[in-house]
Amino acid sequence: MAIKDLPREEYVLEGNASCPGCPITIALRIVLKALGKNTILTIPASCSAVIQSLYPKTSFNVPTLNVAFETAAASASGIAASLQAQGKEDITVVAWAGDGGSYDIGLQALSGALERGTNFLYICYNNQMYSNTGIQRSGATPYGAWTTTTWTGKKERQKVLAEIVMAHHIPYVATASIAYPEDLYRKTKKAQGIRGPKYMEIIAPCPPGWRFDMSKTVELARLSVETGAWLLYEFENERLTFTGPTRAILEGDKEPASVEDWLRMQGRFRDLTTQDLETFKQVLQERWDHYRKLASL
Ligand SMILES: Cc1ncc(C[n+]2csc(CCOP(=O)(O)OP(=O)(O)O)c2C)c(N)n1
Ligand code: SF4
Ligand SMILES: [Mg+2]
Numbered sequence: 001m002a003i004k005d006l007p008r009e010e011y012v013l014e015g016n017a018s019c020p021g022c023p024i025t026i027a028l029r030i031v032l033k034a035l036g037k038n039t040i041l042t043i044p045a046s047c048s049a050v051i052q053s054l055y056p057k058t059s060f061n062v063p064t065l066n067v068a069f070e071t072a073a074a075s076a077s078g079i080a081a082s083l084q085a086q087g088k089e090d091i092t093v094v095a096w097a098g099d100g101g102s103y104d105i106g107l108q109a110l111s112g113a114l115e116r117g118t119n120f121l122y123i124c125y126n127n128q129m130y131s132n133t134g135i136q137r138s139g140a141t142p143y144g145a146w147t148t149t150t151w152t153g154k155k156e157r158q159k160v161l162a163e164i165v166m167a168h169h170i171p172y173v174a175t176a177s178i179a180y181p182e183d184l185y186r187k188t189k190k191a192q193g194i195r196g197p198k199y200m201e202i203i204a205p206c207p208p209g210w211r212f213d214m215s216k217t218v219e220l221a222r223l224s225v226e227t228g229a230w231l232l233y234e235f236e237n238e239r240l241t242f243t244g245p246t247r248a249i250l251e252g253d254k255e256p257a258s259v260e261d262w263l264r265m266q267g268r269f270r271d272l273t274t275q276d277l278e279t280f281k282q283v284l285q286e287r288w289d290h291y292r293k294l295a296s297l
Contacts, residue, residue: 016059021214023204034188073113103139179222211267
């Protein structure tokens with residue numbers, strides 16, 4: 001499907017409180033076009049909760065709950081149970097949470113809901129920090145990145161939440177990027193059609209947090225994939241397959257774009273030393289090798 005063929009309905013309304021160039025509204029716009037109006041969102045504390053706005057106003061044109069930081073998956077479980085009790089089968093329950101609310105504070109609730117087999121779609125938009133409270137480090141912040149709590153660059157490696165999720169043996173896990181809207185749309189539609197727990201994660205470059213110009217959000221998101229810093233894949237029935245440019249890069253048919261150039265576009269990596277850069281690249285290589293093994297390439 002081409003972008004021009006995406007449904008015309010808009011579920012992210014105009015005049016919302018997002019920053020210019022915000023990746024969240026781009027991602028949610030595409031996701032809700034795929035899911036349609038029979039969708040209930042549950043959103044924990046995050047930039048998305050601010051964009052959603054204060055009751056009784058809302059900028060999302062579907063029923064939306066604003067819930068406590070650690071409760072995205074727990075509240076989705078409650079909604080799913082209630083719908084099941086009422087025999088309502090045609091409503092998609094979506095937990096829409098940031099990386100802080102998913103990798104760190106909501107992880108226990110997420111794991112519980114996955115293990116119980118809750119029929120819902122969990123989507124983590126990953127801007128690699130706690131952006132709503134002023135750019136603090138999260139478990140998803142990459143090695144070397146500046147945040148207000150890692151002044152000299154983060155010294156630890158990212159955790160990989162999607163792999164923790166895969167260990168729950170759920171029917172569908174996928175990663176996406178807002179720079180590939182057709183791919184994001186297709187994966188969201190596919191997830192909607194599967195019963196049980198589904199997990200998706202979308203890379204979401206944030207202009208104030210990553211320190212780049214607001215006109216470059218989609219370019220940064222595209223380069224995340226073309227450099228191999230963010231991998232696009234689907235994990236279905238215990239099988240991992242790469243999608244988009246990731247396939248060609250990991251199968252050796254395409255040279256990745258320069259990761260140095262991509263890092264230089266982001267002020268958060270301004271103080272990377274030569275040694276840091278080497279470590280960053282080494283971590284990437286290790287990740288690629290690991291995923292090649294997972295996909296049995
Ligand atoms: C229990 C609790 N701790 C801290 C906060 C403050 N808080 C609100 S939003 C937020 C950051 C959320 O980060 P993330 O989940 O990554 O979403 P983003 O802001 O990046 O969209 C924090 C720390 C809170 N609301 N509740
Ligand atoms: S801080 Fe980043 S994620 Fe939050 S509203 Fe602004 S652009 Fe969007
Ligand atoms: Mg975040």
